[in-house]
Amino acid sequence: MNTVTPRALAQARAAAEKLARRHVPQSASGWRAWFDGSATPNPGRIGIGALLLGPAGERIEISRGAGHGTSGDAEYLALIALLEAAVQAQASELLVYGDSQAVVQDVLLAGVPGAKGLEAHRARVHALMAQLGSVHVRWLPRHRNQEADALSQRALAPASKMPVR
Secondary structure, rough: OOOHHHHHHHHHHHHHHHHHHOOOOOOOOOOEEEEEEEEOOOOOOEEEEEEEOOOOEEEEEEEEEEEEOOHHHHHHHHHHHHHHHHHHHHEEEEEEOOOHHHHHHHHHHOOOOOOOHHHHHHHHHHHHHHHHOEEEEOOOHHHOOOOHHHHHHHHHHHHHHHHOO
C-alpha cells in the first residue's frame, strides 16, 4: 500500500490552498459557475444550490434537496450537480467557484488521499471534470457566493415559505 508521509500531505495541502486562490482569466467562450451546499443541522437535511452561466447568456439554476448528510456531503453534492449540468450543457471551458475551503482544496489535492468519508464524492467530481476539458475550481469568500447560497437555502425552505415564481 502506498502511504503518504505527513510532510507530503502538508505540502500537498499547502499547494492546493495556494492554487484555490490563484486568479484564472475568464475567456469569452468560457462558462462560469458557483456552488453551495447546506446541511441543517450538521449532519442533517441537505440542500444544494448552483448557478451556471454560459458565454451566450445561458443561465442554469439548481436548487434541490439532496437527502441527509454532512456539510461536506452537501458541498460536494452541489459541485457534482453543477458539473453534471455543465456536462449536459457541453461546456468545454469552465471556471467554478465555491466558498467551502475544505471541498475546493480537497478537489485540488494532487497525489494524496482526500478527506475521509468524502472519497466517493471526490472521485465523481474528478470523473466529471475529465469530461469537460478545461475546468478550474477556485475558492471565494462566502459573501461573494450569495446566489448559490440562496439557492441551497431555498432547497431547505418549507414549501409554504418558498417564493412563488
